[in-house]
Amino acid sequence: MPEEIDGRYLFIQATDRYLKRESQKYPKEISLRNIVQVKSVKEGIRNGVYKDYRPFKEFYEHGVIWSDNSKEAFDVVLWCTGFRPNLKHLQKLGITKDNTIKTQNTHAIKEPRLWLVGYGNWTGFASATIYGIGKTAKQTVEEIAIYFHNKSTQNGV
DSSP states (O other): OOOTTOOOHHHHHHHHHTOOOOOEEEEESSOOOOOOOHHHHHOOOOOOOOOOOOSSSSEETTEHHHHHHTEESSOOOOOOSSSSOOOOOEEEEEEEEEEEEEEETEEEETTTTBBBOOSSGGGSSSTHHHHHHHHHHOOOOEEEEEHHHHHHHTTTO
């Protein structure tokens, strides 16, 4: 995002939309095409910390299949989608209905290895915004930790 757009703007925009009223202080629409350019992100980009991996082709039982058809296993996939739900990649799982997935908090009910963050208010208030995503992401990390702790306890690990 442009440097002049910060969390306050997004909080006000999300709140205004939630309350179905318009803000008098800020324009109605902005472009959210760029990454948030806070100091640590700028330094990370400059130092080559962030790696850009193109989207994988599809999921398989243990992970993902890349565009070159190589397979890679993962315990967890964090899929960052942006501000609008795009569930095409999850159609094969048979868990989508009306462009949503039933969740308990961010955990998909029909797929125990799937958590959804940032898809809209059905995964947490304002979770598709900078304001909401932080709280939703923190909650999701806790849910995933509990899930894997319980799974390892059940397996005697």
